[in-house]
Amino acid sequence: MKLHELRDNAGATKARKRVGRGPGSGTGKMGGRGIKGQKSRSGVAIKGYEGGQMPLYQRLPKRGFNKPNRKKFSVVNLGLIEKFVAEGKLDAKVEINEDALIASGLVRRKLDGIRVLAKGDVKSKLTINVTGASASAIEAVEKAGGTLTVTVKAEAAAE
DSSP: OOGGGOOOOTTSOOOOOOOSSOGGGSSOTTTTSOSSSGGGSSSOOOTTOBTTBOOHHHHSOOOOOOOTTOOOBEEEEHHHHHHHHHHTSSOSSSOEEHHHHHHHTSOSOOBTOEEEEOOSOOOSOOEEEESEEOHHHHHHHHHTTOEEEEOOOHHHHHO
């Protein structure tokens, strides 16, 4: 096989529709847009428009509430912490805190803190100190013989 013999699979590429190129092309004159009307013109935005009637998305009531000052935590699973300990990126003998998790590359950024969840197995005895943890994660670490401490930040304690 030579370079000039290379071909794409049949039907893999399709020619671009060339609109407004004469009557012989099949999409000449009006370019497949029909005669007159809003859709035949450029700058059409009809997505939720219902001809002046109140659109459905405005007729339906609003639901729920997004708290503007809510806390956003970085989430880490116990299985990943265990994997990083096994690979030697985290040291199980010293306390694993948020700075250690970031330094190891397990968490990219702290946000409002790091929360540990119980997905995965823990075999090694770990001492973890983080901002948040699920009850099942604390239980799993203690079952393996370690401790998981949840620290309360100063601004959260002041509220």
